[in-house]
Amino acid sequence: MSHSLMTPAAVSTTGTPALEIRGLGKTFPIGGLFSRDSVRALHGIDLSIAKGEIVALVGESGSGKSTLARCVARLEKPSSGEILIDGVDVLKRDRFQASRAFRSKLQMVFQDPFGSLNPAHRMDHFLRRSLAIHGRSGGTERETQRRLEELMTTVGLQADMLNSYPHELSGGQRQRVAIARALAVEPQVILADEPTSMLDVSVRIGVLNLMRKLRDEQGISMLYITHDLASARYLADRTAVMFAGELVEEGESLDLLANPAHPYTQLLVSAVPDPARAGSYDPVRRAELRQAVMASTHCAFHGDPNQACSSEEPVRHQVGDPENRHWVRCHLYRPWAAAGSHALVSEPTQTSHPASNAHEEASA
Amino acid sequence: MTISQVSFGSHQPVLEVKNLTVQYVGDTRSTTAVDHVSFSIGTGEVFGLAGESGCGKSTIANSIMRLLKDPAKIAGGSISFGGKDVLAMTPEELRRFRWQDVAMVFQSAMNSLNPVLTIGEQIVDIFTTHAGYSRKESMRRAGELLELVRIEPSRLKSYPHQLSGGMRQRAVIAMAVALKPSLLILDEPTTALDVVVQQEIMAQIKELQRELGFSVLFITHDMSLMVELSHRMAVMYGGRMVETAKAQDVYASPRHPYTQALMGAFPPLTGPRVPLTGLPDGVKFRNIPDLAEVAPGHFVAPFDADTSVVNSVNLEGAAR
Numbered sequence: 214m215s216h217s218l219m220t221p222a223a224v225s226t227t228g229t230p231a232l233e234i235r236g237l238g239k240t241f242p243i244g245g246l247f248s249r250d251s252v253r254a255l256h257g258i259d260l261s262i263a264k265g266e267i268v269a270l271v272g273e274s275g276s277g278k279s280t281l282a283r284c285v286a287r288l289e290k291p292s293s294g295e296i297l298i299d300g301v302d303v304l305k306r307d308r309f310q311a312s313r314a315f316r317s318k319l320q321m322v323f324q325d326p327f328g329s330l331n332p333a334h335r336m337d338h339f340l341r342r343s344l345a346i347h348g349r350s351g352g353t354e355r356e357t358q359r360r361l362e363e364l365m366t367t368v369g370l371q372a373d374m375l376n377s378y379p380h381e382l383s384g385g386q387r388q389r390v391a392i393a394r395a396l397a398v399e400p401q402v403i404l405a406d407e408p409t410s411m412l413d414v415s416v417r418i419g420v421l422n423l424m425r426k427l428r429d430e431q432g433i434s435m436l437y438i439t440h441d442l443a444s445a446r447y448l449a450d451r452t453a454v455m456f457a458g459e460l461v462e463e464g465e466s467l468d469l470l471a472n473p474a475h476p477y478t479q480l481l482v483s484a485v486p487d488p489a490r491a492g493s494y495d496p497v498r499r500a501e502l503r504q505a506v507m508a509s510t511h512c513a514f515h516g517d518p519n520q521a522c523s524s525e526e527p528v529r530h531q532v533g534d535p536e537n538r539h540w541v542r543c544h545l546y547r548p549w550a551a552a553g554s555h556a557l558v559s560e561p562t563q564t565s566h567p568a569s570n571a572h573e574e575a576s577a
Numbered sequence: 578m579t580i581s582q583v584s585f586g587s588h589q590p591v592l593e594v595k596n597l598t599v600q601y602v603g604d605t606r607s608t609t610a611v612d613h614v615s616f617s618i619g620t621g622e623v624f625g626l627a628g629e630s631g632c633g634k635s636t637i638a639n640s641i642m643r644l645l646k647d648p649a650k651i652a653g654g655s656i657s658f659g660g661k662d663v664l665a666m667t668p669e670e671l672r673r674f675r676w677q678d679v680a681m682v683f684q685s686a687m688n689s690l691n692p693v694l695t696i697g698e699q700i701v702d703i704f705t706t707h708a709g710y711s712r713k714e715s716m717r718r719a720g721e722l723l724e725l726v727r728i729e730p731s732r733l734k735s736y737p738h739q740l741s742g743g744m745r746q747r748a749v750i751a752m753a754v755a756l757k758p759s760l761l762i763l764d765e766p767t768t769a770l771d772v773v774v775q776q777e778i779m780a781q782i783k784e785l786q787r788e789l790g791f792s793v794l795f796i797t798h799d800m801s802l803m804v805e806l807s808h809r810m811a812v813m814y815g816g817r818m819v820e821t822a823k824a825q826d827v828y829a830s831p832r833h834p835y836t837q838a839l840m841g842a843f844p845p846l847t848g849p850r851v852p853l854t855g856l857p858d859g860v861k862f863r864n865i866p867d868l869a870e871v872a873p874g875h876f877v878a879p880f881d882a883d884t885s886v887v888n889s890v891n892l893e894g895a896a897r
Contacts, residue, residue, distance in 0.1 A: 274742065274771045414798045414842050415629045418853045440771040447844035447853070470846060484776035487846045488804040488828045
């Protein structure tokens with residue numbers, strides 16, 4: 214388990230991704246019955262997760278992380294775009310609602326383990342139902358029992374807990390049962406929406422380690438949704454940053470958090486409490502950054518007269534070494550600001566904008 | 578040097594807790610939630626109390642506010658605030674003590690606002706009840722108060738559901754400091770909020786603290802947040818204090834194995850990616866002895882093979 218922590222995990226970057234999202238969009242109608250107004254929750258999301266890869270999706274509350282997860286899990290109907298599992302567009306295949314075949318490929322683990330398990334049933338019930346619905350119970354009662362015990366062992370619980378009710382378990386134990394329930398289906402992808410944010414500190418790492426173990430041992434791909442950047446860095450191979458319903462930056466987790474290129478990513482990184490670099494961020498600058506980022510819902514610097522920022526859709530820029538698969542979508546990003554990086558735009562270097570300052574700051 | 582003499586700022590402690598013991602008394606058995614805990618908070622000092630759920634942090638906060646209800650009983654010890662014995666206060670004294678002397682921001686405080694009253698009405702309530710101002714004067718002060726935490730005074734007319742989580746939390750903090758208390762108790766003030774909002778709230782609290790000069794008892798399980806905000810901190814385990822020192826000292830050289838484990842439960846944002854174990858499986862500390870000074874101002878409960886009993890309880894078992 215520990216070896217994969219040090220090196221980027223052996224993920225197959227070639228071949229069909231386990232999950233691919235193309236141009237996903239979602240709008241919600243707002244206002245009264247006759248109102249035609251709508252709010253854009255997701256716009257043009259492209260994200261792919263290779264087999265056996267963990268991708269973290271980070272962003273603030275309201276940035277659209279959970280909407281994305283709900284659309285991918287088909288709890289919400291996306292307005293546009295494609296969701297491909299094993300190269301098959303599931304939105305086309307099952308037009309109206311998710312099929313059982315889809316559910317057996319993709320499972321979800323929710324934030325609140327207190328709310329996601331029915332208090333009236335024993336643990337045994339949750340796992341048995343998962344097995345039965347997806348035809349994984351193996352036919353005989355003995356085989357089912359063996360599967361149940363195996364699942365409990367996999368998630369690090371004792372088999373005798375199968376007879377307990379949710380209220381008898383701690384938050385961490387409940388979240389482990391929720392993970393076991395997802396595992397019972399033998400899925401290819403698990404969407405985990407803030408699986409540790411309701412847990413006590415002492416058990417968080419345990420759940421993260423469990424998720425990593427499942428990836429290492431069973432090759433399950435995961436989309437880990439969180440606002441905790443440190444845990445994203447700890448668990449995920451790649452991290453994608455979401456802002457106002459769009460992906461603005463993506464890259465290998467270590468590289469992305471060490472050299473954030475987008476102003477919003479810089480803001481997120483600067484907000485994480487870390488005594489090791491206490492005082493390294495100037496609160497005034499942070500407040501300015503926040504102001505700039507929050508002033509617009511579309512692009513952080515759109516409409517700012519001092520910043521040369523176009524109203525066109527920003528293009529993706531490669532950041533640093535292509536090996537890090539790190540890209541950013543921001544008009545303000547100038548590749549020359551970082552030494553030795555690849556130039557994708559042919560504009561003169563301008564050093565006085567925030568996106569380039571960040572590089573000096575991050576490397577300092 | 579005793580613990581109470583080591584404090585930041587003035588040596589005159591605002592709050593002094595000595596040998597506090599709180600029990601939850603049941604029909605068949607009783608649990609000691611807080612066991613002979615002593616600490617003091619100086620004027621203008623931020624004192625942090627860290628530990629996982631169930632270690633007694635919130636019980637201490639509730640004892641200071643005298644909010645404990647049956648079956649919880651203060652079984653021993655003393656709490657004195659500015660020289661007054663808190664445990665001996667009459668209901669009338671308590672009414673004045675709360676909010677005016679000590680104010681508290683509860684966990685998920687943003688849900689503690691009354692949903693059917695506007696923010697303004699709720700703040701005005703504080704002034705009319707506790708300070709006896711007129712409604713008009715109260716309204717003016719309520720506006721000032723919101724400005725203090727950078728919320729538009731026009732928001733006085735808003736209902737809680739019309740504000741975002743961060744704004745509600747800031748409104749609650751504004752209400753807590755409305756009567757300029759000398760001690761503010763923050764019980765996990767940012768647990769339900771995301772990082773950026775959390776950082777804003779903490780900056781706000783720091784600023785208010787500098788401006789108004791109150792002392793803070795800051796309760797959280799987030800060690801990194803605590804080290805950033807607190808001057809001094811204490812780590813609790815199972816109702817006992819296991820370590821107390823300046824926050825920077827605890828961060829730089831945690832002495833007690835439990836403190837080390839708690840620090841290790843947070844993945845760092847810089848440096849190489851190393852495997853973390855969180856709290857090691859089944860390490861339980863029992864019969865934690867009293868604190869002893871190991872370095873100037875750094876107190877640690879002595880530990881050896883006898884106090885840390887390693888058994889086969891699994892991780893969550895130990896955490897409960």
